[in-house]
Amino acid sequence: xxxxxxxxxxxxxxxxxxxxxxxxxxxxxxxxxxxxxxxxxxxxxxxxxxxxxxxxxxxxxxxxxxxxxxxxxxxxxxxxxxxxxxxxxxxxxxxxxxxxxxxxxxxxxxxxxxxxxxxxxxxxxxxxxxxxxxxxxxxxxxxxxxxxxxxxxxxxxxxxxxxxxxxxxxxxxxxxxxxxxxxxxxxxxxxxxxxxxxxxxxxxxxxxxxxxxxxxxxxxxxxxxxxxxxxxxxxxxxxxxxxxxxxxxxxxxxxxxxxxxxxxxxxxxxxxxxxxxxxxx
Amino acid sequence: xxxxxxxxxxxxxxxxxxxxxxxxxxxxxxxxxxxxxxxxxxxxxxxxxxxxxxxxxxxxxxxxxxxxxxxxxxxxxxxxxxxxxxxxxxxxxxxxxxxxxxxxxxxxxxxxxxxxxxxxxxxxxxxxxxxxxxxxxxxxxxxxxxxxxxxxxxxxxxxxxxxxxxxxxxxxxxxxxxxxxxxxxxxxxxxxxxxxxxxxxxxxxxxxxxxxxxxxxxxxxxxxxxxxxxxxxxxxxxxxxxxxxxxxxxxxxxxxxxxxxxx
Numbered sequence: 001x002x003x004x005x006x007x008x009x010x011x012x013x014x015x016x017x018x019x020x021x022x023x024x025x026x027x028x029x030x031x032x033x034x035x036x037x038x039x040x041x042x043x044x045x046x047x048x049x050x051x052x053x054x055x056x057x058x059x060x061x062x063x064x065x066x067x068x069x070x071x072x073x074x075x076x077x078x079x080x081x082x083x084x085x086x087x088x089x090x091x092x093x094x095x096x097x098x099x100x101x102x103x104x105x106x107x108x109x110x111x112x113x114x115x116x117x118x119x120x121x122x123x124x125x126x127x128x129x130x131x132x133x134x135x136x137x138x139x140x141x142x143x144x145x146x147x148x149x150x151x152x153x154x155x156x157x158x159x160x161x162x163x164x165x166x167x168x169x170x171x172x173x174x175x176x177x178x179x180x181x182x183x184x185x186x187x188x189x190x191x192x193x194x195x196x197x198x199x200x201x202x203x204x205x206x207x208x209x210x211x212x213x214x215x216x217x218x219x220x221x222x223x224x225x226x227x228x229x230x231x232x233x234x235x236x237x238x239x240x241x242x243x244x245x246x247x248x249x250x251x252x253x254x255x256x257x258x259x260x261x262x263x264x265x266x267x268x269x270x271x272x273x274x275x276x277x278x279x280x281x
Numbered sequence: 282x283x284x285x286x287x288x289x290x291x292x293x294x295x296x297x298x299x300x301x302x303x304x305x306x307x308x309x310x311x312x313x314x315x316x317x318x319x320x321x322x323x324x325x326x327x328x329x330x331x332x333x334x335x336x337x338x339x340x341x342x343x344x345x346x347x348x349x350x351x352x353x354x355x356x357x358x359x360x361x362x363x364x365x366x367x368x369x370x371x372x373x374x375x376x377x378x379x380x381x382x383x384x385x386x387x388x389x390x391x392x393x394x395x396x397x398x399x400x401x402x403x404x405x406x407x408x409x410x411x412x413x414x415x416x417x418x419x420x421x422x423x424x425x426x427x428x429x430x431x432x433x434x435x436x437x438x439x440x441x442x443x444x445x446x447x448x449x450x451x452x453x454x455x456x457x458x459x460x461x462x463x464x465x466x467x468x469x470x471x472x473x474x475x476x477x478x479x480x481x482x483x484x485x486x487x488x489x490x491x492x493x494x495x496x497x498x499x500x501x502x503x504x505x506x507x508x509x510x511x512x513x514x515x516x517x518x519x520x521x522x523x524x525x526x527x528x529x530x531x532x533x534x535x536x537x538x539x540x541x542x543x544x
Contacts, residue, residue, distance in 0.1 A: 010455040014370030015382055018363035018426055022385055025423045029400030030392065036403070078299040085296035088288050100300040107307055107527050108484045110504045111520040115306045117508065118313055118321050118517070125309065125323065158303060187289050216393020218487050223508055233395040240399045241491070253396040260391060 030257075037250035047251035057252070064232040067146060067221070068214040071153045075210045076203060078154065079161030083202070084195075086162075087169040105159035113223040116152045117143060120224075144226030152224040153214060160213060161206040168202020169195075201271050208267045212260045232256055307524065314517035321512055332518040342503065342519065349500040352417050353482040359422030360478040364429025365471050369463060371430075372437040373445070389424040397424070398491040405492050412494050420492060421482035428481060429474030436470025469541035476534045480527065 037047055050057050086097045104112070119125050120142035127139040142148060172195065180190045218233040225231065230238070232252060239249030288296070316322050317329040336342045367386060371379040389397070401420055402411070410416030440463070448462045449455075464471075486501040493502065500523075507516045 008455075011370050011373045014366040014373075015379070018367035018386060018430075019382065021359070021363050021419075021423050022388070022426065025419050026389060026397070027385070029404040030397060032404055033396060033400040078295070078302070081292055081295035082299050084288055084292055097296075097300065100304055103528070103531070104303045104307060106480060106531055108501070108504075108520075108523050110484070110486060110501055110508070111310065111523050112307060114504070114508055114516060114520055115310050117512065119306055119309060121512075124321075155303065155306065158299065187287075191289075191292075212391065216395055218393070218395050219505075233393060236395055236399060237490070240402065246403075249399060253399060257392055257396055260393070264391070 033250045033253050034257075036246050037254045040247040040250075047247045050248065050251065051255070057248075060230055060232055060235045060252075061255075063146075063229060064215065067149055067153070067229075067231060068211055071150055071157060071214050072207055072211045074150070074154045075157040075161045076207055079158050079165055079206060079210075080199075080203065082158070083162050083165040083169055083199075086166055087172075101159045101162045104155070109156060109219050110223075112155060113152055113220050116148070116155070116224060120148055120151070143224055144228055146225075146229050148224040148226075149221045149229060149231070152220040153217060156217075156220055157210045157214060161210050164205040164209060165199060165202040168205070169199050172198045204267065204271045208263060208271070212263055215260060216256055310517045310520040310524070313514060314521045316514050316517075319513070321514055321517065332514040333522075335515045336518045336522070339515075342500075342515075345498055345500045345503040348414075348497060349483055352414065352421060352497075352499060353479050355414075355418045356421035356425055356482045357475050357479045359418065360425030360429050361471060361475050363422075364426040364474060364478075365433050365464075365467075367426070368430045368433035368437060369459070369467075372434065372440075373442075383430070386430045387427050390427045394424070394485075394487040398488045401488060402491040411492055412496050414497060416492055417489060417497055417499070420488045421485055422478075424485075424488070425478035425481045428477035429471070432474035432477065433467055433470045436467040440466050469537055472537055473534055476530050480530060 038045065040047075051061075082097065082101060086094055086101075089097055117124070121127070121144075122139045122141075124142070126142060127136075130136045131139065142151075176194055176198075177190055180194045181187075185193070216233050217231065218237065221229070221231040222234045222237075225234070233256070236249045236252050236256070239245045239252070312323050312328075313321055314332055315328040315330070316324045316332070317327050318325055364386075367382070371382055397420075401416075405411045405416050408416075410419070444462055444466075445458055448458045453461070484501060485499075486505055489497070489499050489502050490505070493499065500519075504516065504519060507513075507519075
């Protein structure tokens with residue numbers, strides 16, 4: 001290439017504003033979190049010792065993992081059904097399906113949590129309707145517990161599960177499916193032995209994405225958990241704002257970041273992570 | 282090949298139920314907002330606009346809406362300028378040399394905002410940026426950069442780099458090349474990024490819970506307090522207004538994409 005093809009120093013300057021902003025106002029505050037976790041209340045790994053000695057800390061971690069695993073599994077199942085329907089739909093119907101996925105994605109998470117509270121609380125629309133129909137005698141405990149959290153979280157996560165799976169399913173050549181049918185496979189067999197294996201990279205990418213988003217989720221679990229079921233993010237907030245236990249809060253925040261990076265590192269060996277974060281990755 | 286292979290009844294049933302599960306709960310806020318009662322319920326006798334009136338005449342709600350709007354505008358400007366320049370730089374310099382920069386720019390999407398929020402709480406305390414307009418703008422602006430970097434990078438992927446080389450070869454300076462050759466071609470990507478960065482700031486709650494308290498009281502913060510303290514139909518009215526606003530922004534984005542594809 002000639003000299004005109006080689007980028008000069010001017011192009012590097014374009015990176016400067018974003019780099020300065022991100023380093024000074026993003027990386028530095030987060031580095032501070034990691035530092036506080038080993039310096040307060042006293043230098044050392046005392047905060048991390050709590051991981052092994054404190055039943056309260058262990059309970060929060062177990063609750064979070066349980067909810068995240070259940071959420072990921074359900075979101076993958078429902079998301080797969082939608083992505084599958086979109087892939088096989090006619091171009092006209094496809095637009096409507098995609099709309100049903102994208103519109104919830106961009107509607108405020110607070111609005112959605114509020115909608116679920118309206119529906120699920122004791123005097124909510126679901127309980128009232130069931131009571132009037134005589135299906136139940138007592139209101140069901142649908143919210144302010146783990147059930148409510150999972151309903152709200154799955155609702156938030158399904159669109160994130162659909163997008164990577166959809167990208168992966170679109171790469172499947174429809175002629176393969178037709179050929180398998182032509183060779184005498186039943187519809188179930190075509191799905192199990194051709195479509196499902198070919199869509200697995202998308203399923204794994206979607207699973208990783210939903211799982212890491214769920215781990216640090218704050219708003220929906222806080223509203224639909226009603227303070228009774230605590231997940232890690234809300235617990236960290238509680239330590240810092242209400243109990244002013246910076247060491248413990250930042251320790252858990254560090255563990256959260258470590259867990260997410262570890263998940264990404266492990267799965268980056270199996271799937272291309274660019275698939276997860278779109279074209280910019 | 283269409284019609285050669287269709288999904289079975291079980292798959293179709295699951296897909297339809299999921300679509301209803303995604304959409305219906307959001308729609309429920311509309312009848313609740315129109316209720317004639319003073320508590321969260323469906324309309325009993327007639328529909329009423331009283332709760333919309335309550336919200337649109339309340340100085341608290343209007344103040345928060347205005348504050349959220351100005352914060353979102355300012356932080357979007359910050360994200361768009363920094364993110365666009367960065368994406369162009371990364372695109373021109375080559376993928377390998379800027380791999381680290383790209384990963385750095387995507388961090389705010391990966392690291393949970395609660396971790397960033399508690400970090401900022403300390404960091405801004407020392408800089409005297411807590412509960413200040415500027416503080417929230419910086420926090421939202423920095424975390425909005427990834428959206429712009431992604432959409433602009435996507436737009437640049439479809440841009441022929443020889444155009445840029447031709448402009449430079451004919452003697453255009455870097456800023457002239459940027460202004461006359463590159464920016465006009467990637468404008469739709471920039472606009473998409475701006476819309477996403479705007480929605481990001483407009484909806485953001487977790488950081489605001491930590492770095493703002495009294496003087497800066499954004500719309501999500503007021504909704505959060507409303508959900509936790511008094512669940513009344515005015516909240517549903519706010520939710521409806523928010524949904525309409527988001528739909529409007531998304532439609533603007535869609536229309537713009539259509540136009541740029543049609544060219």
